[in-house]
Amino acid sequence: MSEVETKVGKAVKRTVGVTIIVEPPAHMARYYGGRANERLHREIEVWAKEFNEWLHDHRSQDTVIVRTERDIREFCTVCNRELERDHDDDDDRDHCAWCGAVIEKGGD
Numbered sequence: 706m707s708e709v710e711t712k713v714g715k716a717v718k719r720t721v722g723v724t725i726i727v728e729p730p731a732h733m734a735r736y737y738g739g740r741a742n743e744r745l746h747r748e749i750e751v752w753a754k755e756f757n758e759w760l761h762d763h764r765s766q767d768t769v770i771v772r773t774e775r776d777i778r779e780f781c782t783v784c785n786r787e788l789e790r791d792h793d794d795d796d797d798r799d800h801c802a803w804c805g806a807v808i809e810k811g812g813d
């Protein structure tokens with residue numbers, strides 16, 4: 706009778722994407738009040754078009770903030786897939802839902 710080999714992996718964080726977010730001037734903030742409708746989309750599109758024109762002729766005094774947002778996710782070091790943790794109450798440890806490896810606590 707052979708023992709089943711226990712795979713042990715770690716969760717590693719990797720950046721999988723970067724989103725660039727442009728925050729329009731404060732007076733546009735009213736458009737974010739949950740009005741996710743056709744008119745809102747049109748108004749945002751109009752603003753974006755005007756913003757592009759502003760980039761070409763930047764005499765406007767409006768404050769525009771461009772920031773980036775990284776999409777960082779955990780991956781299993783054994784199977785290399787994006788980590789989905791299964792918690793095993795018997796051994797009180799997290800396992801990778803894909804390959805079953807025990808995920809060591811801690812990591813980066």
Ligand SMILES: [Zn+2]
Pocket residue numbers: 714781782783784785786801802803804805806
């Ligand atoms: Zn895995």
